[in-house]
Amino acid sequence: MAATRYRHFLKLCEEWPLDETKWGRDLGAFLRERVAHTFREGENTQISDPETCDQMYDSLARINSNFYRYKYPRLRDTSFTEVTVEECRMVLATDSMKQMEEAKKGLWKKLMEKFSQKSPEERIK
Incomplete structure (x- = not known):
């Protein structure tokens, strides 16, 4: 039974579209990672809660089919706006989100980053 669940999830992953504009935040990529993590042993993986697994599959399949x-x-x-x-796609793209984060920075932070010896990534570590 686990083998058929595995095949169902693989087929769902193949059908689920990837949005290249949302790298790091794409639901399709997250779904693929979770399936790979959950079914580490492929068809031989033992599912601890098959009912919940089937419910998740059914829910994801309904979303994917635009039910x-x-x-x-x-x-x-359009929405009320x-x-x-x-x-919406353009605004939610990762590049646009980074540009908005950059625009939110105040003048003081921009100057500190510009004249700082360390890069922002090094300061966080």
Whole structure:
């Protein structure tokens, strides 16, 4: 039975899209990591709670197949802010998030980083 669960999760991982603009924060990449971690031994992995595993698979499969999108259709493709899907994707991209973090820094922090001997990564360590 564990072998069929493993195959189901592998198929789900193949079908789940990867969003290259969200490296480090992509749900598809996280899902692949969790499946690899959970099924370390492949088809021979023993699942401690098969019921929960099946529920997780069913939930993820419904999300991947857009079950709720078709069950509860929206009148428009925008939110109350009138922001389109493409604009949301652009704002949520990792590059945009880094630019916003950089813009949030105050003048004093920018000057300290510029004239500091150590890089910000070295100071954290």
